[in-house]
Amino acid sequence: MSDPVPVALTRLALTDFRNYNATSVELNSRMVAFVGDNGAGKTNILEAISFLSAGRGLRRATLSDIARADGSGGWAVSAILDGEFGETRIGTGLTAGEPGRRVRIDSEEARSSEALLEYLRVLWLVPSMDGLFTGSASDRRKFLDRLVLSLNPSHGRMVASFEKALRQRNRLLSEGGTPEYLDAIEAQVAELGTAVALARSETVSLLAKTLEAQKQLGLPFPSAEIHLQGAFETATIGMSASDREDCYRDLLVEGRFRDRAAGRTLDGPHRSDLYVVHSEKQMPAAQASTGEQKALLIGLVLAHADLTSSISGMTPILLLDEVAAHLDPGRREALFTRLEVLGGQVFMTGTDENLFKDLPSAAQIFEVANGGIALS
Structure with a gap:
C-alpha cells in the first residue's frame, strides 16, 4: 500500500x-x-x-x-x-x-x-464532545456518523435520506396512510437503513482493529474497545445485507400499530448506540473518571485519524x-x-x-x- x-x-x-x-x-x-x-x-x-x-x-x-x-x-x-x-x-x-x-x-x-x-x-475534537460517553445515544450516533463520513463520503447523504424516509413513514402512520403507501415507504426505509447500518458496522470494525494496533504503541492514553449495539443489530446479527433489509422491512410492517401509537418508528438503526469500554479496566467509558474519558476520546480520535489516512489515501x-x-x-x-x-x-x-x-x-x-x- x-x-x-x-x-x-x-x-x-x-x-x-x-x-x-x-x-x-x-x-x-x-x-x-x-x-x-x-x-x-x-x-x-x-x-x-x-x-x-x-x-x-x-x-x-x-x-x-x-x-x-x-x-x-x-x-x-x-x-x-x-x-x-x-x-x-x-x-x-x-x-x-x-x-x-x-x-x-x-x-x-x-x-x-x-x-x-x-x-x-477534516476531523476534530472539541470540548463539547467531553460528555460523549455519558450523553445521549443520539450524540454518539452523530459522532459515529462523522467518523464514517471521513471514510465513506456518501454516508452523510445516505443518513439524510434515511431520516427523511423515516419522517415520511411517521407522517403516513399518523395520517392513516394506506397499506400500499406504507409498503412503498417502508421498502425505502429498510433499504436506506440497512445501508447506514452496514457503513457504521464496517467503520466500527475497522476502527476497533486500529485501536488494537494503537495499543501496541505504548501511548500514555487508556485504550478503548468499541461496539455498535442496539435491537436492530441484535435482530440482524450474522445476516447478509439482503436478509437484513428483508428483516427490517418485516419489523416495520409488524410494528405499524405500535409505532402509530408511539408517534415514531421504534425499530431500526436510528436507535443504535456506540458503546465504548475502557480496555484496561474493562469498564464502560461512561463510568470512567472525567480525565480518563478525555484520554479515551483522544485515543479514539488519534486512531480514527490513522484509519482515515489509510482508507482515504x-x-x-x-x-x-x-x-x-x-x-x-x-x-x-x-x-x-x-x-x-x-x-x-x-x-x-x-x-x-x-x-x-x-x-x-x-x-x-x-x-x-x-x-x-x-x-x-
Whole structure:
C-alpha cells in the first residue's frame, strides 16, 4: 500500500465570520497553534476550517448565526490547499438571504459540500464532545456518523435520506396512510437503513482493529474497545445485507400499530448506540473518571485519524480545541509526538503559549486578539 498523500492548508482567509471582519493567515507548517484569551476567537478559526469539509461544521450552528454581527449577513471562508491535485483553491460561505452555503473549488461552483471530501478530510475534537460517553445515544450516533463520513463520503447523504424516509413513514402512520403507501415507504426505509447500518458496522470494525494496533504503541492514553449495539443489530446479527433489509422491512410492517401509537418508528438503526469500554479496566467509558474519558476520546480520535489516512489515501486535517490544557506534561509531549508521526496537518488552540513548548521547532504559533491573527 502506497503512503497517503500529505494534505495541508497553506493559506486561510475569513470574511465576516463570527468576530472576524476580514483576516487571513499564511501557513507553512503541519503543526499550528492559536493562542489567546478566552473569547478571543480561537475556536472560531477551527470552526471556519471545519466548513472546508462536508456537513454543518464543528459547532453544528445555524448558518446565519455565523455571520459577523455588524456585517453583511453573509460570511465566507477560503483556503489554498496543497494536496493530491497540487495547489487547489477552495472556499465556502453564505450569501445573506440564501438558505444554504455555497462551495467553490478552483473558482467552479460545486453541487454540494460533499465535493470537498475529494480534496481533504477534516476531523476534530472539541470540548463539547467531553460528555460523549455519558450523553445521549443520539450524540454518539452523530459522532459515529462523522467518523464514517471521513471514510465513506456518501454516508452523510445516505443518513439524510434515511431520516427523511423515516419522517415520511411517521407522517403516513399518523395520517392513516394506506397499506400500499406504507409498503412503498417502508421498502425505502429498510433499504436506506440497512445501508447506514452496514457503513457504521464496517467503520466500527475497522476502527476497533486500529485501536488494537494503537495499543501496541505504548501511548500514555487508556485504550478503548468499541461496539455498535442496539435491537436492530441484535435482530440482524450474522445476516447478509439482503436478509437484513428483508428483516427490517418485516419489523416495520409488524410494528405499524405500535409505532402509530408511539408517534415514531421504534425499530431500526436510528436507535443504535456506540458503546465504548475502557480496555484496561474493562469498564464502560461512561463510568470512567472525567480525565480518563478525555484520554479515551483522544485515543479514539488519534486512531480514527490513522484509519482515515489509510482508507482515504490522504492525511487528514485535525482540529484540536483546548486539548493540550487538559493533559499533564508527559501526555502532552506524547500527543505532540504521535501527531507528528501521523503526518497530517494539526490545528490546536490554548490560552497559554507554554502549552506548546514541546512542539517541533518548525511549528507555527499565532496570537489571536481583537479579531486578528498574528505570528507569535
